[in-house]
Amino acid sequence: MNKQKQQNITIKGTKDGLTLHLNDACSFEELLAELQTKLLTNKHGDDEQHVTVYVKVGNRFMTEDQENELKALIEKNRHLVVKKIDSNVILKQDALRVKEEEELVSVAKVVRSGQVLHVEGDLLLIGDVNPGGTIVAGGNLFILGALKGIAHAGYRGNKTAVIAASIMQPSQLRIADVITRPEEEDSEKEQSVMECAYLDDANQIVIDRVQGLASLRPNLTRLERRI
Template structure:
C-alpha cells in the first residue's frame, strides 16, 4: 500500500516588489496559523538584515476581517523583524460603519433650487445642483460639485481634504472657488470669456486651481465615470 503524505498548505505567500514586500495571507485559516507562518517565513535571512534600510510590507488579507487588535499584533510581529514594517493592510471586507461612511462620501445629492445671497448649501458626497448660485450664495460639498446653471457666488468642493474634487458649472462666473485647501478668489484671477460651454475647475500639478472645458475631465479625473456600465 502506498502512503501519500498530505502536503502542508502554505498560508502565506511572499512576493518582492520594487517598493518592498507583499504578503498574500490565506483568509480561511485561523489567525494563529497566520501569525505562526509569518513569523517563520520572515525570520529567514533574506528578509532580515541588520544593516539594510527599512522595507515596507503590504498585507493582502483577502476576505478576512481583521480587528484593530489583530492588525496591531501583525504590525508588532513584522516590526520585530528588524528592517521590516507594515506599510498598509488591504482587505476586501469592511465594517457596516465603514460601508455607510463610504456610501455617504460617494453618493450624489441632487438639489433643485436657487442659492440666493446669504444662503449656504452644504452636503456630504457629491452635489448636483439644478439651479443657479447667485452672488453672495455659497455651495459646499465633501466631494464634487456639479451645477446645472450659473455659478456667480462661491463654491467649495472637497471640504474634507479631497484635492481631486472638481467644480463644474454650465456658466462659470464665480466670486470665489475653493477645492480642499486651495483658494481662487477675485474676479481678476478667474478667466471667463462667456463662450457658452460648460466649464470645470480642478487643482493642477502646480497646486493651482485651473478652469478648463468640462470635456477635459475624462482625462484629468477618469474616476468620475465610475458609474458607467453599472
C-alpha cells in the same frame, strides 16, 4: 502516507520588498504561530537593510488590535517594516462612507444667502446659488443655474475636482485648499456659455469653457454609469 500540512502564509519577494499572503480561512492564532516560526526561519542577518513588508489578508476582517499585534510580531525582526495591511473587507459604516463619496446627489433648489448645501460626493444643483449662499462637495460641483455665491469642490483635498455653472459669477471659488476670488469686472459680466473651473498644473484655479473638461478630466465620463 502523511498528508502535507497546508501553509497558511506565503512569503513572496518583489522589487518593493516582501509581500505576505495570509490564509483568510484559518484562525488568527494559527496565523500568528506560523508567522512567528517563518520569521525565525528566514531571519535577516545584522548587515541587512530595512525591508518593506506588505501584508494581504484576503477576505479576513482585522480589528485594530489584531492589526497592531500582527505588525508588532513582524517588526520584531528589526529589519522588517510593515508598510500596509490590505484587507478585502471593510466595516459597514466605511462602505457607506465610500458610497456617499462616490455618489452623485441631485438637488433642485435655490441656495439663498446664509444657506449652506453640503454633500460628500458630486453635486448636481438645478437652481441658483445666490450671493451669500454656499455649496460644498467632496467631489465635483455642477450648477444648472447662476453661481453667484461661494462654491467649494473637493473639500477633502481632491485637486482633480471641478466646478461648472451655467452662469459663472461666484464671490469665491475653492478647489481643495486653493481659493480664488474672481475680479469684480468678471463677476458682473453675463456669460453666454457654460463655464467651468479647475486646477491647472501650476495649482492655480482656471476658468474656461466647459467643453474642455472632456480632455482635462476624462474620468468625468464615469457619470454615464451613475446617473
